[in-house]
Structure formats: C-alpha cells, structure tokens
Amino acid sequence: MxxxxxxxxxxxxxxxxxxxxxxxxxxxxxxxxxxxxxxxxxxxxxxxxxxxxxxxxxxxxxxxxxxxxxxxxxxxxxxxxxxxxxxVGAPDIDLGVDVRITNPQEVGADRLVNAVAANAIYGAPLVIVDFGTATTFDVVGEDGAYLGGLICPGINLSLSALHQAAAKLPRIAVIAPDTDRVTGKTTQEAMQFGVFWGYVGMIEGLVDRLKAEHREDMKILATGGLAPIFANRTDAIDEVSGELTLEGLRLIYERNS
CATH class of the missing domain: 3.30.420.40 (ATPase, nucleotide binding domain)
Known part of the structure; x- marks a missing residue:
C-alpha cells in the first residue's frame, strides 16, 4: 500500500x-x-x-x-x-505539469498536486476552488499547464478575525443558512449570513472574472471540507471532489515510481 x-x-x-x-x-x-x-x-x-x-x-x-x-x-x-x-517539490520529482508562473517554487505543493489530479480526472481547462486555511483559486489551462491563481483568507480565518477584533461579536461556526434571506435579524445571523453569502459572492465574482480573462468556459471544481456547503448554494461550482489532493499524490507517486 x-x-x-x-x-x-x-x-x-x-x-x-x-x-x-x-x-x-x-x-x-x-x-x-x-x-x-x-x-x-x-x-x-x-x-x-x-x-x-x-x-x-x-x-x-x-x-x-x-x-x-x-x-x-x-x-x-x-x-x-x-x-x-x-x-512533492523536490528537483527529482516529475509532476507531469508545466508550471507557468514567475517563480514556480513559490506555489504551495497542495495546489500543484490538486492541479495534477483535477486535470487527470476531470480534464482541462478548469479552476480549482480549495476551501482550506486559505481559500485558493487555481487555474489549469487547456493544455494542462498550471497558470496561477488567487489566494484569499479562509472562511474560518475570517470568522476568527471577526471574533478576536470585535469585543461584542461571538465565535460562530460556518453553516449554510436554511433560508435564501440575506438580511440577518440577530448578531449571529448577521455574521453567519455575511460570511456565507459574502463568500458565495466572492466565488461567483472571481469565477466570472477568471472565465472572462481566459476566454474559456472552464469547469469549476471545489475541494476541501467546506466545499459541499457552498457548492449546494451556487451555480458557479460544477463539481465537488473531496479527495483531490490524495488522488493527486497517488498519481504523482505512480508517475515517479
């Protein structure tokens, strides 16, 4: 194994x-x-x-x-x-993907691994939205090359910052609202709605901009623990893959064995 x-x-x-x-x-x-x-x-x-x-x-x-x-x-x-x-990232490891950014050594190993797996499983072009400590958007071009992306504050990081910086704001969990209502009627609702719908708006806005910039109808793939919560409430996400990084590690290992 x-x-x-x-x-x-x-x-x-x-x-x-x-x-x-x-x-x-x-x-x-x-x-x-x-x-x-x-x-x-x-x-x-x-x-x-x-x-x-x-x-x-x-x-x-x-x-x-x-x-x-x-x-x-x-x-x-x-x-x-x-x-x-x-x-992953060692000079002797071949990822099988062309990294077309200014300094390839700066890219997080997980982002490159995700790009390898996404291209192999779903096909390019595509954008990978990874809901981790940071929320990242990674672009894979039509030929399978890694083209760069975006790094945004993670959802839990944002909630923690709100709680720590504002004395009267409580610590809350990330949940999908059971309503499409955006206006919060309590402080907790205002925080939950603000973070959830704020991230939905961010995802939809950035996906639209990435598609316009690359002039391609790209598949949008979400991964990370919170991916299903958001994928169910927006049409901007096409697929959810919970094991993308592990699949990518397996593929890279097989390529270099």
Missing part, C-alpha cells in the same frame, strides 16, 4: 491507498515541533485499530506547505515504514 501525507497549515492528513482505493484516512493537527516518534505513536495506534501493519506500506509520498514538518515526516517514513518518501 501507499502512504500519502498531506501537511497543510491547519491539519495533516495521512492516508493508505491500496491500488486506486483510499482504504484509510486519518487527520492530525499540524505541529512544527512534533517528532517522528510522536507521529509514529499516534499513527501506529490507529493502524492497529484498523488491522493495518507497517509492513503493508510499500512506499510513501509527502506534500507539505509547512517546511518545518518535512524532516520529521521523512524520518517517520524511513525509520518506521522502511521507505524513502517522495517529496
């Missing part, structure tokens, strides 16, 4: 992939002080609960937007899974 590790700013997702099937998936908060031994104590218990063994893992691949965690994750793979992991 293949061990894939997607280290994001907020969470790190570990998955076991057997062939083309994601058979296990676990999530832990991303911590730049965590050691290989700490990772192993945690993941070994989860593997045991699901009757998985370290010997089942034949290879590993890591994508990280947090440079500090790459070393302990690499040591985890070498010491406890007996394999040297592929690192």
């Amino acid at each position: 293949l061990l894939t590790i997607d280290a994001g700013n907020t969470n790190t997702v570990f998955a076991l992939i057997d062939g083309k099937n994601i058979v296990e998936q676990w999530r832990i908060s991303t911590g730049d002080q965590r050691t290989a031994e700490e990772y192993m104590v945690w993941i070994s218990q989860l593997m045991a609960l699901h009757n998985r063994k370290t010997d089942d893992v034949e290879g590993a691949i890591i994508a990280s937007v947090v440079p500090q965690v790459v070393w302990p994750l690499t040591q985890l793979c070498k010491k406890y899974f007996n394999c040297k992991p592929m690192i």
